[in-house]
Structures are given as C-alpha cells and as structure tokens.
Amino acid sequence: MTDFSATRALFHLPDGVIYLDGNSLGPLPKAAAARVARTIEAEWGEMLITGWNKAGWMEMPSRIGNRIGRLIGAEPDTVVIGDTLSIKVYQALASALEMNPTRRVILSDTGNFPSDLYMAEGLCRTLGNGYRLKTVAPEEVEAAIDETVAVTMITEVDYRTGRKHDMGRLTAKAHAKGAIAVWDLAHSAGAIPVDLKGAGADFAVGCSYKYLNSGPGGPAFIYVAPRHAEAARPALSGWLGHEAPFAFDLSYRPGRGIERMRVGTPPVLQMAALEASLDIWDRVEMADIRARSIELTERFIAGVEAACPTLWLASPRNPAERGSQVSFRHPEGYAIMQALIARGVIGDFRAPDILRFGFTPLYIGEAEVDGAVAILAEVMDKALWDRPEYKVRARVT
Amino acid sequence: MTDFSATRALFHLPDGVIYLDGNSLGPLPKAAAARVARTIEAEWGEMLITGWNKAGWMEMPSRIGNRIGRLIGAEPDTVVIGDTLSIKVYQALASALEMNPTRRVILSDTGNFPSDLYMAEGLCRTLGNGYRLKTVAPEEVEAAIDETVAVTMITEVDYRTGRKHDMGRLTAKAHAKGAIAVWDLAHSAGAIPVDLKGAGADFAVGCSYKYLNSGPGGPAFIYVAPRHAEAARPALSGWLGHEAPFAFDLSYRPGRGIERMRVGTPPVLQMAALEASLDIWDRVEMADIRARSIELTERFIAGVEAACPTLWLASPRNPAERGSQVSFRHPEGYAIMQALIARGVIGDFRAPDILRFGFTPLYIGEAEVDGAVAILAEVMDKALWDRPEYKVRARVT
Numbered sequence: 001m002t003d004f005s006a007t008r009a010l011f012h013l014p015d016g017v018i019y020l021d022g023n024s025l026g027p028l029p030k031a032a033a034a035r036v037a038r039t040i041e042a043e044w045g046e047m048l049i050t051g052w053n054k055a056g057w058m059e060m061p062s063r064i065g066n067r068i069g070r071l072i073g074a075e076p077d078t079v080v081i082g083d084t085l086s087i088k089v090y091q092a093l094a095s096a097l098e099m100n101p102t103r104r105v106i107l108s109d110t111g112n113f114p115s116d117l118y119m120a121e122g123l124c125r126t127l128g129n130g131y132r133l134k135t136v137a138p139e140e141v142e143a144a145i146d147e148t149v150a151v152t153m154i155t156e157v158d159y160r161t162g163r164k165h166d167m168g169r170l171t172a173k174a175h176a177k178g179a180i181a182v183w184d185l186a187h188s189a190g191a192i193p194v195d196l197k198g199a200g201a202d203f204a205v206g207c208s209y210k211y212l213n214s215g216p217g218g219p220a221f222i223y224v225a226p227r228h229a230e231a232a233r234p235a236l237s238g239w240l241g242h243e244a245p246f247a248f249d250l251s252y253r254p255g256r257g258i259e260r261m262r263v264g265t266p267p268v269l270q271m272a273a274l275e276a277s278l279d280i281w282d283r284v285e286m287a288d289i290r291a292r293s294i295e296l297t298e299r300f301i302a303g304v305e306a307a308c309p310t311l312w313l314a315s316p317r318n319p320a321e322r323g324s325q326v327s328f329r330h331p332e333g334y335a336i337m338q339a340l341i342a343r344g345v346i347g348d349f350r351a352p353d354i355l356r357f358g359f360t361p362l363y364i365g366e367a368e369v370d371g372a373v374a375i376l377a378e379v380m381d382k383a384l385w386d387r388p389e390y391k392v393r394a395r396v397t
Numbered sequence: 398m399t400d401f402s403a404t405r406a407l408f409h410l411p412d413g414v415i416y417l418d419g420n421s422l423g424p425l426p427k428a429a430a431a432r433v434a435r436t437i438e439a440e441w442g443e444m445l446i447t448g449w450n451k452a453g454w455m456e457m458p459s460r461i462g463n464r465i466g467r468l469i470g471a472e473p474d475t476v477v478i479g480d481t482l483s484i485k486v487y488q489a490l491a492s493a494l495e496m497n498p499t500r501r502v503i504l505s506d507t508g509n510f511p512s513d514l515y516m517a518e519g520l521c522r523t524l525g526n527g528y529r530l531k532t533v534a535p536e537e538v539e540a541a542i543d544e545t546v547a548v549t550m551i552t553e554v555d556y557r558t559g560r561k562h563d564m565g566r567l568t569a570k571a572h573a574k575g576a577i578a579v580w581d582l583a584h585s586a587g588a589i590p591v592d593l594k595g596a597g598a599d600f601a602v603g604c605s606y607k608y609l610n611s612g613p614g615g616p617a618f619i620y621v622a623p624r625h626a627e628a629a630r631p632a633l634s635g636w637l638g639h640e641a642p643f644a645f646d647l648s649y650r651p652g653r654g655i656e657r658m659r660v661g662t663p664p665v666l667q668m669a670a671l672e673a674s675l676d677i678w679d680r681v682e683m684a685d686i687r688a689r690s691i692e693l694t695e696r697f698i699a700g701v702e703a704a705c706p707t708l709w710l711a712s713p714r715n716p717a718e719r720g721s722q723v724s725f726r727h728p729e730g731y732a733i734m735q736a737l738i739a740r741g742v743i744g745d746f747r748a749p750d751i752l753r754f755g756f757t758p759l760y761i762g763e764a765e766v767d768g769a770v771a772i773l774a775e776v777m778d779k780a781l782w783d784r785p786e787y788k789v790r791a792r793v794t
Contacts, residue, residue, distance in 0.1 A: 012442045021446045028442040033434060036666065040433060044612050045409045045425040048743060049418045057613055084661025086635035087484060094523060110647060115636035115661065118649035122634035126491060126523060135647065209662065215441050216454055216665035237519035238483035239512035248748060250507060250532065252515040264481025264512065265606065268613035269433065269666045346445060351645060 002288035004361055010280050011213075011363040018368045018375070020347045023187060023325045023358030026213030026277070035276035036269055044268070051268075060271045061240075061262055065221060067278045068212070071286060072185060072204065073195035074223050080258045081274070082266045085186060085207040085220040087236065089119045089153070091261055092203035092222060094235035096151040096180040097123075097131065099228065103150030104130045107179070111138040111158040116184055120153055138163060142173055149179040156194070157187035157323030160350050162315040164192070164323050168199040175200065186210060189221075191293070191324035191360075193286040196223055203228075211324070211360060212281065214274035222261045229257035238263030280362065292361035293324040296369050300326050300357065303373035308380045314354055325358045332385050339379045345372045399685035401758050407677050408610075408760040415765045415772070417744045420584060420722045420755030423610030423674070432673035433666055441665070448665075457668045458637075458659055462618060464675045465609070468683060469582060469601065470592035471620050477655045478671070479663045482583060482604040482617040484633065486516045486550070488658055489600035489619060491632035493548040493577040494520075494528065496625065500547030501527045504576070508535040508555040513581055517550055535560060539570055546576040553591070554584035554720030557747050559712040561589070561720050565596040572597065583607060586618075588690070588721035588757075590683040593620055600625075608721070608757060609678065611671035619658045626654035635660030677759065689758035690721040693766050697723050697754065700770035705777045711751055722755045729782050736776045742769045 012028045013019055019027055043055040052058045065079035072079070082088075093106060106120045117133060124131040136144045138158065145152060152174045157164050167183060174181040183204040188194050190211030196204055204223040208214035224232050234254060239245045240262040243253040254260035298319060304311055304326075314327040330336055330353060337349040347357040357372070379385075409425040410416055416424055440452040449455045462476035469476070479485075490503060503517050514530060521528040533541045535555065542549060549571045554561050564580060571578040580601040585591050587608030593601050601620040605611035621629050631651060636642045637659040640650040651657035695716060701708055701723075711724040727733055727750060734746040744754040754769065776782075 012438075014443050014445070017445070019445055025441075025446040025448075027445055028437065033437045033442075036437060037430060037434060040425065040430045040612070040670070041409075044422075045430075046411050048411070048414070048416055048424055049422040049745065050738070050743070051422075051613060083480065083484065084635070086661035087480065087633065090633060113636075114639070114645050114647060117647055118634045118636055118639060121649050122632050123523075125630070126520075126632045128524075128526070207662075215437070216448060217663050217667070219664075220661070233522070235519050235523045236484065236487060237515045238481070239510075239515055242511070242515060246748070248511045250511060250514055252518050264483035264617070265604075266481075266614050267616075267664045267667050269670060270614070270664050273437070273666060341447070346447070348446065351643070 002284045004292060004365065007280055007283065007362045008365070013363060016344045018345045018372050020345065020357040020359065020364070020372060022360035023191070023210050023356065024348055025209055025216060026211060026360070027363060028215070029213055029277045029280055031279060032215065032273045032276040036272045039269060039272040057268045060268070061266050062259065064271060064274060064278065065258065067281070068189065068208070068221050069223070071281060072189050072223070073197050075197055075226050078226055078229065078258055079221050079223045080261050081208065081219045081221045081271070082262055083220055085205060086115045086119050088205040088220045088222040089116050089184065090123055091234060091236050092182045092205050093120055093123050093151060093153060095232040096182050096203055097127070098233055099231060100150040100180050103148060104132060105149050106133045106151050106153050107141065107144055107149045108133060108135050108153045109138040109141045110135050111160065111163065112153070112155045113159050113184065113186060116153060116155060142170055145170070145173045145177050145179060147177055149177060151180045151182055153182045153184070155184035155186060157191065159187055160314070160354050160356070161327050162322040162325040164321055167201065171199045171201055187323050187325070190281065193290050201225060208274050212274070213277040214270065218270050218274050219267055224258055224261060232260070234260050236263050240264060284362070289361050293359050294319040296359040296361065296364060297322070297324065297326050299366065300359065300369045300373065303370065304328060304376060307373060307377035310380070310385060324360065325356055327357070328355045329353045330355065330385065336379060336385060340376060343375050343379065345375045399681045401689060401762065404677055404680065404759045405762070410760060413741045415742045415769050417742065417754040417756065417761070417769060419757035420588070420607055420753065421745055422606055422613060423608060423757070424760060425612070426610055426674045426677055428676060429612065429670045429673040433669045436666060436669040454665045457665070458663050459656065461668060461671060461675065462655070464679070465586065465605070465618050466620070468678060469586050469620070470594050472594055472623050475623055475626065475655050476618050476620045477658050478605065478616045478618045478668070479659055480617055482602060483512045483516050485602040485617045485619040486513050486581065487520055488631060488633050489579045489602050490517055490520050490548060490550060492629040493579050493600055494524070495630055496628060497547040497577050500545060501529060502546050503530045503548050503550050504538065504541055504546045505530060505532050505550045506535040506538045507532050508557065508560065509550065509552045510556050510581065510583060513550060513552060539567055542570045542574050542576060544574055546574060548577045548579055550579045550581070552581035552583060554588065556584055557711070557751050557753070558724050559719040559722040561718055564598065568596045568598055584720050584722070587678065590687050598622060605671050609671070610674040611667065615667050615671050616664055621655055621658060629657070631657050633660050637661060681759065686758050690756050691716040693756040693758065693761060694719070694721065694723050696763065697756065697766045697770065700767065701725060701773060704770055704774035707777070707782060721757065722753055724754070725752045726750045727752065727782065733776060733782060737773060740772050740776065742772045
C-alpha cells in the first residue's frame with residue numbers, strides 16, 4: 001500500500017500555495033536539486049567527457065525508460081526517453097505509417113493536444129502522396145476507425161476535460177480494421193494505471209514533466225511494442241539510434257529494438273532530475289494512485305457543485321471515464337483562474353472557458369481539496385460571477 | 398582584448414587533468430551549478446507552472462539564440478535553440494528541400510558527422526520521390542555542387558581532422574548553381590569566427606555542449622537567414638513554433654520568423670546551464686579566440702612533431718585551413734589515447750586511427766600544451782609505439 005504521507009514529504013511545495021496544476025508541471029521533488037547538483041559537480045565537473053561512460057549517462061535513456069515502463073504497463077526494454085513529446089509523436093507516426101503502406105489516413109480527434117495534430121500535419125505534408133490527418137469529435141473517433149485508416153493517434157486523457165478514452169477498446173477496433181494504434185499518454189503516465197501490453201498498443205508516447213515531476217522541459221518517452229521493435233524504421237535516424245554509434249559509419253543501421261528510437265545526445269541534467277522523481281515513483285503502485293485520485297476528484301466535484309452553482313462540470317461525472325483532473329466551464333473562466341491564482345490556488349485556464357484542476361495524490365490530499373473549494377467559493381461570490389446570467393450552460397467541445 | 402586568465406578562472410577543471418576534449422564536451426563553468434540550482438529551487442520550486450512567464454522560461458530559446466547568434470555572425474532574431482543537433486539538421490534540411498522543389502539531391506561529404514548523414518538519409522526515405530543523399534570526399538565537394546543539387550549540407554569543421562571548409566566560397570558556389578546552403582557549425586561555434594551573414598548562408602545548425610560549454614546534452618541551435626524566415630515551412634511543426642501556441646488551434650500556422658523553428662517544450666535546466674556559460678562568452682571576442690587558438694595549436698603541432706616521430710599530423714598544417722583542434726594518426730591510436738587519459742591528458746579517439754585534441758583558449762594555455770606534449774612523448778616512448786614499423790604513413794580519409 002502506497003504511503004501518501006511519506007511521498008508528500010518528498011516534495012517541495014511553496015508556503016501558502018495549493019497546487020492543482022501538477023497535470024501541467026509537477027512540483028519539485030526535494031531530492032532533485034541535490035541529484036542535479038551531483039550530476040553537475042561530481043559528474044560533469046570532475047569526469048568531463050568520461051561521464052558518458054563512468055557516470056552512465058549514455059545508458060540513462062534506456063534505464064529511465066524501463067522505470068517509466070513499469071508505470072505504463074510496458075514490457076521490459078520497450079521504452080526509451082529523449083527529445084520532446086512532439087518529436088516522439090512524429091517518430092511514432094512516421095514508423096507506424098511506414099508499417100501500413102497502403103493507407104494514407106492518420107485518424108485523431110479534436111480533443112487531442114494541438115501539438116500532436118500539428119506534428120501529424122507536418123509529417124503528412126512532408127510525406128505528400130495523399131497522406132492526411134483526419135480529425136473527428138472525441139465521441140466519434142471509435143466509429144470513424146475504418147479500413148481507410150492507417151494509424152490512429154489518440155491521446156488517452158483529454159488535456160482540457162480529463163475525458164478518458166478506452167484504450168483497450170479503441171486499440172482492438174483499430175486492429176480489427178487493420179490500423180496501427182499510437183497512444184499519447186501525456187495525461188496518463190503517473191496519473192492513471194495504463195496497461196500498454198494488455199491493451200495491445202502498438203506505439204505510445206508521453207512526457208515526464210506533468211505527473212512524473214521531472215521539471216520544466218524534462219524529456220519525453222516512446223514505447224514500441226516488442227512485436228514491432230525490429231520492424232519499426234525510424235524517420236529521425238540519429239546517431240544514438242544507430243546500431244553502433246561510435247563506429248561512425250557513413251550509413252545508418254537501426255539499433256537493436258527500442259534503442260533505435262533514440263536520436264541525438266540526451267539531456268543529462270534533465271534526466272538526472274527525472275531520476276530523482278522516479279525514486280519516488282518506485283515506492284508507488286498505480287492502483288493506489290488511482291483509488292486516491294478518484295477520492296480526491298469526487299470530493300472536489302461535490303464541493304464545487306455545492307458551493308459554486310454557475311460552474312459547469314466539463315469532466316465526465318463517472319470517475320471511470322476521466323483521468324486525474326477535473327475541469328469546470330465558466331464564461332469568465334480566465335478571470336476566475338487569475339483570481340484563484342492570486343489567492344494561492346494554482347490551476348490553469350484553457351481557452352475558451354475551461355478551468356483545469358489536477359489531482360496528484362503523491363502530494364495533494366483532502367486538506368488541499370477543501371481549501372481550494374473554499375477559496376473558489378469565495379472568489380465566485382466576491383467577484384459576483386455567480387450572477388444568474390452566467391447560469392447559461394453553453395455547450396462547447 | 399579578451400582576458401584569458403580571467404575566463405580561465407571561471408571554469409572548474411579537475412586537479413591533475415589537462416583537458417583537451419572541450420571540442421567534445423566543454424568543462425563546467427563555475428557559475429553553472431549555482432545558476433541551475435537557482436532555476437530548480439527559486440524558479441521551479443517556488444514558481445511552479447508560473448515560471449514559464451515569471452522566470453522567463455518561455456523566452457529563453459529566443460533570448461539565448463540571440464546570444465549565440467553574436468558568436469556566429471547571425472543577424473538579430475535569426476537563431477533559436479532547442480532539441481538536439483540531429484533534430485535541427487532534419488528541420489533545416491526539410492525546409493531547405495521544400496524551398497527548392499524541382500531538385501532531389503542533398504549533397505554532403507564523407508567528412509561530415511555521421512548523424513547529419515543519417516538524418517538526411519531518414520528524411521530522404523520519408524520524402525520518397527527520388528530524394529537522395531549524395532556524399533563525396535571533402536576535397537571534392539566544391540566540384541560536386543551542380544544543377545542537380547537541391548541542398549548542400551556541410552559541416553564547416555571536420556570532426557575528425559579539424560579541416561575547415563571555406564564557408565563563403567562553398568555558399569557562393571551553391572547559390573551560383575541554384576542550391577541552398579545548410580551549414581553545421583558543431584565544431585565552429587565558439588571555436589572560430591563564423592560570419593553567417595557575410596557568407597550568405599541559408600540555414601545553419603550547431604550544438605552548445607562543445608566549445609560553448611553548456612554541459613552534457615545541452616540544446617542545439619538553428620539559424621535561418623532573414624530572407625527565408627517567413628518562407629521556411631517547418632516539417633517538425635510543434636506547438637511552440639505555432640503563431641499562437643496558447644490559442645490551442647486545431648491547425649498549425651507557423652510562428653513569426655525563426656520562432657517557427659521551435660518545436661516542443663524546451664529543456665529549462667539545460668538552458669540555465671547554457672546561460673551561465675554564455676555569461677563568459679559575453680566577455681569574449683571571437684577574433685581573440687581565433688588568434689589564441691592558432692598560437693596554441695601551432696605550439697602543440699611543433700611540440701608533438703619534434704617529440705613523437707611516428708605520429709602523423711591529420712589536420713591541415715596551415716592554421717587558416719583548420720578549426721580549433723589538432724588530430725594525429727597512429728595505428729595504435731586507441732591504446733595511445735587510453736594511456737594518455739590514464740596520465741590525465743584527456744583527448745579522444747576516433748576510429749580507425751585518429752587522436753583528437755581540442756584547444757579552447759577560454760581555459761587552456763601554453764602550460765597545458767607543453768604538459769600534454771611532454772606526457773604524450775613519455776607515453777610514446779615507454780610503450781614502444783615509436784618503433785620503426787609504425788612509421789608507415791597510411792593515408793586514411
């Protein structure tokens with residue numbers, strides 16, 4: 001059983017702040033500063049170039065990949081870290097499209113994070129030859145998977161509403177129609193249990209600076225199912241994905257399995273911070289996180305709905321259908337969030353009208369939930385945003 | 398006039414080490430540890446998500462880009478940092494090819510760093526339609542620029558030998574033949590004066606962890622000439638290169654000028670280390686670096702040739718034709734470098750037979766040059782690698 005009072009003590013949280021934006025940038029693990037300082041002073045400073053071997057920098061992308069893999073139900077040696085999530089999306093899509101060469105459609109939904117859509121657009125434009133991105137509403141994506149679809153590119157948890165797709169079901173549908181399933185776990189990894197192996201996912205990508213608390217600009221990760229590992233050809237064929245990087249061959253030969261998804265020199269300082277965070281994750285079971293997350297989000301929804309009648313729940317009411325965030329809509333959402341932040345409750349706003357609140361059991365408990373509800377109620381009342389004209393329930397998706 | 402005794406005092410160099418591998422990984426600027434610690438504790442720790450605005454993280458890629466721009470002769474607002482060099486190579490090539498749509502050849506040379514060649518290969522494979530990478534010997538590259546060439550992809554300074562291409566001349570030839578010139582400055586930025594504007598370069602890329610001393614895995618940079626800035630379409634069209642990233646539009650619109658070459662969330666900790674290093678670079682004139690570099694490399698060559706008759710100079714003898722490194726060949730090069738490193742002289746080895754030594758005036762002076770020569774002479778003598786059979790002058794390129 002995960003001890004959440006113990007994990008909470010491992011994070012630095014500023015005085016007077018209720019931090020409900022760990023779905024955007026996780027807070028600082030207390031051990032991260034010392035871990036990075038050690039990497040800078042004892043490794044970079046003293047070992048210099050030899051740190052790549054002596055300090056094990058070169059193996060970090062695979063070693064850390066395995067640690068993340070445990071949290072997302074990945075098989076051993078199927079995950080590697082590096083680059084940004086956008087780059088990893090491009091890698092996954094390019095390889096997936098190449099594995100399904102007679103089809104031309106990447107299917108996604110309008111709830112996907114825009115950068116995923118942009119990267120798909122850019123890839124399709126680069127590929128030419130009729131490749132295109134097709135987006136449908138989130139609730140229509142299952143029906144839209146048909147024999148024209150080469151690849152589905154779906155973010156499991158919607159960054160705006162927290163609405164969760166059914167990974168197993170959509171992957172099965174994709175496979176039934178001959179499509180390859182690429183999953184974005186940006187709002188899943190560290191937020192909810194993920195079972196990539198069980199779902200039969202083909203590729204997955206995600207980032208480390210949200211629920212995994214690696215710090216601003218921490219590296220992304222990519223998963224390739226073992227059955228594809230030796231078939232996936234990287235489009236971004238960088239030297240550290242080469243079979244023998246230090247042979248300095250003039251031609252590319254893909255490395256073994258997931259190693260080929262490495263590209264260039266990995267960010268050692270960011271990886272050090274991520275390792276400090278993963279030391280905390282090593283103590284945690286995702287099932288415990290999930291149970292606790294549901295307790296906290298249910299409590300928050302109940303509290304807000306009781307206290308703030310003009311805030312409209314944008315997240316699914318059924319906890320099984322959402323991730324670890326809760327969103328409310330209000331036409332004055334931007335101003336409300338500014339007022340909240342001024343009072344020390346940090347969530348965030350997403351246009352046009354969404355107030356987002358992330359619930360992260362590693363360091364958030366009932367006291368923060370109740371405190372946030374109280375301050376939100378105060379803000380709504382004082383600012384007169386609870387006037388009847390705001391009771392309009394405009395439906396925006 | 399740059400004060401090199403002052404710059405030297407700003408670096409941490411381990412006791413008993415003569416560090417001649419700053420061309421591979423620069424040493425630690427003393428201020429970097431405190432700068433990164435501040436970013437971690439006072440920014441990430443205290444500001445949390447608001448650091449993107451309050452601490453200016455979001456502007457770092459452009460702000461730092463401009464600081465690097467000064468060192469490579471770039472116009473204001475033409476350089477942005479992020480990702481790895483391999484990714485930036487891909488970006489530059491993809492945009493350049495799209496701007497020259499009737500041609501299909503990327504021309505490079507066999508002295509280019511392999512990752513550049515691999516990325517070009519991967520891009521050509523992704524593009525299909527007859528796109529191909531053509532490589533010739535370095536000394537043949539000028540003659541090979543003809544009307545079939547869409548893009549030249551040339552690394553100014555050869556990572557093995559230090560041989561320097563003439564950027565102005567090759568760019569002029571490229572333009573005369575209707576090709577677009579992409580330059581890799583990995584071994585140029587911070588090593589030699591570069592005049593991108595004067596040379597008329599179209600695109601340039603480079604890395605920050607070699608001569609610019611940003612630490613292991615520091616971000617890369619990309620330059621786009623102002624005349625192309627609004628025409629270059631990014632293939633890697635990530636959200637931070639979007640005209641309005643926080644509008645979360647469903648379709649990509651490229652950002653203003655060089656901003657569109659940003660992709661995903663930038664690595665804040667690595668950027669902080671880079672800024673600490675650039676504080677040193679702000680005190681430095683590249684002309685002074687060059688003059689001092691030539692003094693040091695000439696002294697090293699003279700010393701080694703006098704003391705070690707079986708080491709064969711692999712770098713150009715004329716300092717105007719080389720960068721800031723000196724390479725020697727020896728059939729037992731690997732073992733010799735291991736012996737040197739064991740005695741505290743850190744250079745590196747590149748297969749099949751190259752011993753590389755980088756000369757970095759910010760923190761290396763005559764004492765290190767003379768010390769390295771003496772230890773190299775000792776190693777050669779003791780190990781009996783100066784036997785007559787090694788006097789074979791095998792020509793390897």
